[in-house]
Amino acid sequence: xPMEGSILLDHGAGGKASAELVGGLFAKHLGNEVLGQxxxxxxxxxxxxxxxxxxxxxVVDPIFFPGGDIGSLAVHGTVNDVAxxxxxxxxxTVGFVLEEGLAIxxxxxxxxxxxxxxxxxxxKVVAGDTKVVGRxxxxxxxxxxxxxxxxxxxxxxxxxxxxxxxxxxVSGTVGDHGVTIMASxxxxxxxxxxxxxxxxxxxxxxxxIKACPGLRTLRDPTRGxxxxxxxxxxxxxxxxxxxxxxxxxxxxxxxxVCELLGLDPLYxxxxxxxxxxxxxEQAPAALNAMRADAHGKGAAIIGRCGGERAGRVWINTSVxxxxxxxxxxxxxxxxxx
Amino acid sequence: xPMEGSILLDHGAGGKASAELVGGLFAKHLGNEVLGQxxxxxxxxxxxxxxxxxxxxxVVDPIFFPGGDIGSLAVHGTVNDVAxxxxxxxxxTVGFVLEEGLAIxxxxxxxxxxxxxxxxxxxKVVAGDTKVVGRxxxxxxxxxxxxxxxxxxxxxxxxxxxxxxxxxxVSGTVGDHGVTIMASxxxxxxxxxxxxxxxxxxxxxxxxIKACPGLRTLRDPTRGxxxxxxxxxxxxxxxxxxxxxxxxxxxxxxxxVCELLGLDPLYxxxxxxxxxxxxxEQAPAALNAMRADAHGKGAAIIGRCGGERAGRVWINTSVxxxxxxxxxxxxxxxxxx
Numbered sequence: 001x002p003m004e005g006s007i008l009l010d011h012g013a014g015g016k017a018s019a020e021l022v023g024g025l026f027a028k029h030l031g032n033e034v035l036g037q038x039x040x041x042x043x044x045x046x047x048x049x050x051x052x053x054x055x056x057x058x059v060v061d062p063i064f065f066p067g068g069d070i071g072s073l074a075v076h077g078t079v080n081d082v083a084x085x086x087x088x089x090x091x092x093t094v095g096f097v098l099e100e101g102l103a104i105x106x107x108x109x110x111x112x113x114x115x116x117x118x119x120x121x122x123x124k125v126v127a128g129d130t131k132v133v134g135r136x137x138x139x140x141x142x143x144x145x146x147x148x149x150x151x152x153x154x155x156x157x158x159x160x161x162x163x164x165x166x167x168x169x170v171s172g173t174v175g176d177h178g179v180t181i182m183a184s185x186x187x188x189x190x191x192x193x194x195x196x197x198x199x200x201x202x203x204x205x206x207x208x209i210k211a212c213p214g215l216r217t218l219r220d221p222t223r224g225x226x227x228x229x230x231x232x233x234x235x236x237x238x239x240x241x242x243x244x245x246x247x248x249x250x251x252x253x254x255x256x257v258c259e260l261l262g263l264d265p266l267y268x269x270x271x272x273x274x275x276x277x278x279x280x281e282q283a284p285a286a287l288n289a290m291r292a293d294a295h296g297k298g299a300a301i302i303g304r305c306g307g308e309r310a311g312r313v314w315i316n317t318s319v320x321x322x323x324x325x326x327x328x329x330x331x332x333x334x335x336x337x
Numbered sequence: 338x339p340m341e342g343s344i345l346l347d348h349g350a351g352g353k354a355s356a357e358l359v360g361g362l363f364a365k366h367l368g369n370e371v372l373g374q375x376x377x378x379x380x381x382x383x384x385x386x387x388x389x390x391x392x393x394x395x396v397v398d399p400i401f402f403p404g405g406d407i408g409s410l411a412v413h414g415t416v417n418d419v420a421x422x423x424x425x426x427x428x429x430t431v432g433f434v435l436e437e438g439l440a441i442x443x444x445x446x447x448x449x450x451x452x453x454x455x456x457x458x459x460x461k462v463v464a465g466d467t468k469v470v471g472r473x474x475x476x477x478x479x480x481x482x483x484x485x486x487x488x489x490x491x492x493x494x495x496x497x498x499x500x501x502x503x504x505x506x507v508s509g510t511v512g513d514h515g516v517t518i519m520a521s522x523x524x525x526x527x528x529x530x531x532x533x534x535x536x537x538x539x540x541x542x543x544x545x546i547k548a549c550p551g552l553r554t555l556r557d558p559t560r561g562x563x564x565x566x567x568x569x570x571x572x573x574x575x576x577x578x579x580x581x582x583x584x585x586x587x588x589x590x591x592x593x594v595c596e597l598l599g600l601d602p603l604y605x606x607x608x609x610x611x612x613x614x615x616x617x618e619q620a621p622a623a624l625n626a627m628r629a630d631a632h633g634k635g636a637a638i639i640g641r642c643g644g645e646r647a648g649r650v651w652i653n654t655s656v657x658x659x660x661x662x663x664x665x666x667x668x669x670x671x672x673x674x
Contacts, residue, residue: 013673014560014606015665038573039495040418040556041391043488047384054378055430055483059468059475084377093392095481097434127483131396133672138396139474144432144481146392146464151380158376219377223351236375269351328352335470336350 007102012132021130025108029115030094030125042126044091047150052087054078055146061335063110063140065184067177067196068271070143071110075117076198076271077222077337078147083202084218084274086157086209087149092118093127095144100135107141114143121200123147155209161216162237164307167283169276171204171290172197172298173251174226178268179258181336186261192253199272204293211289214279221275222337224328225267227313229275231327235311243303243315243325267328269336277305344439349469358467362445366452367431367462379463381428384487389424391415392483398672400447400477402521404514404533405608407480408447412454413535413608414559414674415484420539421555421611423494423546424486429455430464432481437472444478451480458537460484492546498553499574501644504620506613508541508627509534509635510588511563515605516595518673523598529590536609541630548626551616558612559674561665562604564650566612568664572648580640580652580662604665606673614642 010017027035034042058074068076075092082089094114098107118125176197183194205218217237221229226248234241250265258265272295278286283301290296313325347354364372371379395411405413412429419426431451435444455462513534520531542555554574558566563585571578587602595602609632615623620638627633650662 009671012560013665013670015565017666018560019664037495037497038569039497040421041389041424041484041486043422043495044388044390046387050383051381051485052378053381053428053430053464053485055432055464055481056466057432057434057468057481059434059470061474081377085380087378091390093390093483095392095394095432095483097394097396097479127390127392129393129481131394131479131672131674133396133476136473137398137476137672138479139470142434142468142470142475142479144392144394144466144483146430146432146481146483147378148388148390148485149378158374158380160374160376223349223355228352232375327356328350329354333350334346335468335474337468 005104007098007100007104007132009100009132012130025111026128029111032124034124034126044126049153050151052082052085052149052151054081057142057144058337059142059335060181060337061139062184065196066180068198069110069113071113072117073198073271073337074143074145075114075121076200078145079121079123080201080220082147082149083205084220085151086155087151089121089123089147089149089202091126091148092123093146094125095129097138097142098130098132099138099140100132102140121202157215157218159217159219159233160236162233162239162277162305163216164239164305165280166216166277166305167280167301168241168303168305169286169299169301171274171296173249173254174270174273175254175258175265175268176251177271178333178336179254179263182261182333183257192257194253194257197270197272199295201272201274201295204290204296207289207293208276208286211285212278212282214282217277219275221270221273223269225269227266227325228328230313234313238310240306240309241303241313242306245315246318247300247302249298249300271337342441344435344437344441344469346437346469349467362448363465366448369461371461371463381463386490387488389419389422389486389488391418394479394481395674396479396672397518397674398476399521402533403517405535406447406450408450409454410535410608410674411480411482412451412458413537415482416458416460417538417557419484419486420542421557422488423492424488426458426460426484426486426539428463428485429460430483431462432466434475434479435467435469436475436477437469439477458539494552494555496554496556496570497573499570499576499614499642500553501576501642502617503553503614503642504617504638505578505640505642506623506636506638508611508633510586510591511607511610512591512595512602512605513588514608515670515673516591516600519598519670520594529594531590531594534607534609536632538611538632541627541633544626544630545613545623548622549615549619551619554614556612558607558610560606562606564603564662565665567650571650575647577643577646577649578640579643582652583655584637584639586635586637608674
């Protein structure tokens with residue numbers, strides 16, 4: 001039976017109404033034997049390896065959009081960050097900040113979506129918290145997720161591991177999430193078949209790790225997009241990166257809407273794509289491993305790492321030019337995730 | 338050199354302004370070798386035992402109050418939740434949601450306060466995230482902290498472990514935090530010397546664990562106060578609890594302000610107190626262990642656990658009566674933590 005009505009300040013006060021919300025809604029969708037401990041902190045078995053830990057707050061506007069919602073996004077975003085270090089994501093914590101007056105039906109839709117996303121990714125929600133603020137003190141709801149995963153013995157992936165000569169790949173089209181949110185928010189009523197790419201990438205990452213002993217870096221290009229993530233890798237690894245613009249996969253509908261809105265897809269957030277940097281000899285194996293996964297069908301080799309001009313990202317444009325591809329600067333897209 | 342100006346939407350967009358905020362402010366105060374990895378997720382050594390994990394979002398209003406601020410509170414609250422399971426808190430993640438226009442000087446004051454609180458508690462901030470929302474879409478700033486600790490072999494503390502015959506103790510005066518926030522918010526301009534009790538309780542908890550092999554339950558009575566936390570313990574342990582009202586420590590100034598505002602200190606949030614349930618033979622040892630700690634000087638034995646009417650909490654009043662002490666219901670105190 002779905003809960004009716006709206007969120008009241010009572011629901012965050014730690015008393016009976018809070019307990020009803022936890023029991024009637026959160027436990028119903030997210031419940032498991034750990035969350036059921038209902039204690040100050042969850043107790044989890046001793047992990048079998050090093051931990052990867054990541055945290056993200058989600059404030060996306062609108063909260064429901066083509067391809068997902070703030071709930072699935074909050075699971076995917078954190079699962080993916082943990083998976084980018086080579087870890088198997090195991091546990092999530094979830095913290096809600098709710099605005100008084102939020103429809104409980106909307107909250108339940110978000111929580112059910114989190115549950116489905118967590119199931120697909122294979123992670124358990126082990127701890128949660130809910131706060132309620134007055135009308136106008138938050139916008140509908142914000143979600144923080146923190147993820148914990150375990151890294152297999154001997155594996156070292158990171159943004160500082162790329163080497164000159166390595167190949168640069170991306171797992172599919174870029175810009176889909178960012179442009180979908182912008183178009184939804186502006187109420188453009190576009191007919192264009194665009195949707196967020198929000199998806200869990202941990203299974204794709206596991207496939208890559210298995211296929212490529214020469215894997216150096218996995219990174220999901222979220223806020224700031226492909227361009228910003230590659231700049232971060234170039235800076236942390238002390239290398240340069242050269243991209244071939246024509247090789248970067250861009251969905252034609254996304255490209256069209258970007259032109260209309262004056263946006264560059266290389267700077268738009270992705271929520272279901274990863275950058276893979278790998279020993280160039282293993283680039284074909286990496287490409288095959290990605291394409292074998294449902295979330296990597298559009299994978300492509302898009303460039304290579306160099307040893308000179310460390311920290312720079314260059315792009316060979318489709319019209320035969322060459323320019324620096326800098327980090328995102330100005331023109332923010334607020335509340336994109 | 339403190340950063341000047343106000344938070345802009347740019348500071349949350351994942352590009353250059355975000356990088357400046359992270360480098361210039363967060364790293365300056367919270368930096369360590371793990372946070373310095375600047376990767377999607379932090380990598381941490383394999384833990385030496387079971388994990389305790391807790392998450393909390395902090396939305397307290399006002400953000401600065403006598404005895405603390407939202408930053409120290411966000412560290413203490415989560416450190417304490419982890420410590421209540423008997424764990425040594427090791428790591429924190431921090432997620433900020435900032436309102437456009439927040440003074441950067443205020444943010445820096447909060448972050449510096451978090452750093453000092455983390456240092457006192459002995460925990461490292463290993464991962465962080467910052468989002469910025471537009472003016473009027475949040476109220477100044479919200480902070481989520483998630484804590485990870487390690488539980489020593491063989492130790493099982495929890496709200497379900499209390500047994501009939503056990504003694505119930507509290508580590509000091511109750512209601513201080515809640516009444517301070519209410520008084521600050523209402524701008525009462527009270528002369529009363531009241532202040533939040535916000536403090537890290539992990540060292541106090543460690544002392545209790547060492548002193549009392551018969552320790553069953555530690556719980557910090559935050560939202561909902563002492564009364565609600567004891568009801569939760571009674572329900573989860575399947576016991577009853579009987580309190581002696583006269584034995585419950587209440588600061589006279591806090592008691593006075595509570596009367597003025599019509600508040601019951603037993604239902605007000607505490608942020609630096611714990612409930613301890615222990616084999617009654619070890620109650621004196623527990624009392625000594627608490628009083629030996631700077632944050633437990635006002636500890637007292639306040640009641641005992643019984644086997645009948647499981648789930649009920651009774652209080653023997655100072656005037657010789659006996660009544661049921663229920664969970665908090667209605668009359669919420671929003672944004673108390």
